[in-house]
Amino acid sequence: MNAPTRPREPAVVTSPQDLDGLLAAARSCRVCEAHLPLGPRPVLQVGAAARILVVGQAPGVRVHASGVPWDDPSGDRLRAWTGLGNLRFYDASEVAIIPIGLCYPGRGRGGDLPPRRECADLWLDQLLTRLPHIELTLLIGLHAQRHFLGRRRKGSLTETVKAWREFAPDYLPLPHPSARNTPWFQRNPWFEQDLLPALRERVASINRRQGSA
Numbered sequence: 001m002n003a004p005t006r007p008r009e010p011a012v013v014t015s016p017q018d019l020d021g022l023l024a025a026a027r028s029c030r031v032c033e034a035h036l037p038l039g040p041r042p043v044l045q046v047g048a049a050a051r052i053l054v055v056g057q058a059p060g061v062r063v064h065a066s067g068v069p070w071d072d073p074s075g076d077r078l079r080a081w082t083g084l085g086n087l088r089f090y091d092a093s094e095v096a097i098i099p100i101g102l103c104y105p106g107r108g109r110g111g112d113l114p115p116r117r118e119c120a121d122l123w124l125d126q127l128l129t130r131l132p133h134i135e136l137t138l139l140i141g142l143h144a145q146r147h148f149l150g151r152r153r154k155g156s157l158t159e160t161v162k163a164w165r166e167f168a169p170d171y172l173p174l175p176h177p178s179a180r181n182t183p184w185f186q187r188n189p190w191f192e193q194d195l196l197p198a199l200r201e202r203v204a205s206i207n208r209r210q211g212s213a
Helices: 019-027 061-066 073-082 116-127 143-152 155-164 178-189 189-213
Strands: 050-054 096-097 134-140 171-173
Touching: 019 116, 050 143, 061 189, 073 178, 073 189, 116 171, 134 189, 143 155, 155 171, 155 189, 171 189, 178 189
Parallel strands: 050 096, 050 134, 134 171
Antiparallel strands: none
């Protein structure tokens, strides 16, 4: 009698490889397949020359459908915040986009579920080692801030974002640009008055240097 066949384990990258190979492995990842209601579709954008890194939480359902990161109204607002048009934002040689969770995690009672932690453990840190030119990392939302800032972050997202000068010039913590956060923007006018002009100037300065390189 033949022994039962064991299910095939998802491939996990454990050995060094170049960026293209690592990116291909991340895009074909199926580690969380059993937990994803729409199935796996990792969405990210990476280029070795990128100087700006955008780290959000996880793709929404619209981004899952298109496969294009930040392809939704939140992305429109984020691009307005940075002063980057679509052409530059989606140029992988300028901007890398790696969310904490690469796939749409599904819906919960209060909105999308949190990003699954497997992605950051398997892919994020490995990808970062292949991005030697990053000058500015935008940490969008609590999960990104927790991963990158650790104990340096404050007691709440608002306090962390308000202390943005402490993390500059390498990191800039931001709230999620969703329309659901409109009341937050209204309660915190300093965000638009102080932080956003500094963000746009920092991005413009990086782009000027990259253009002259």
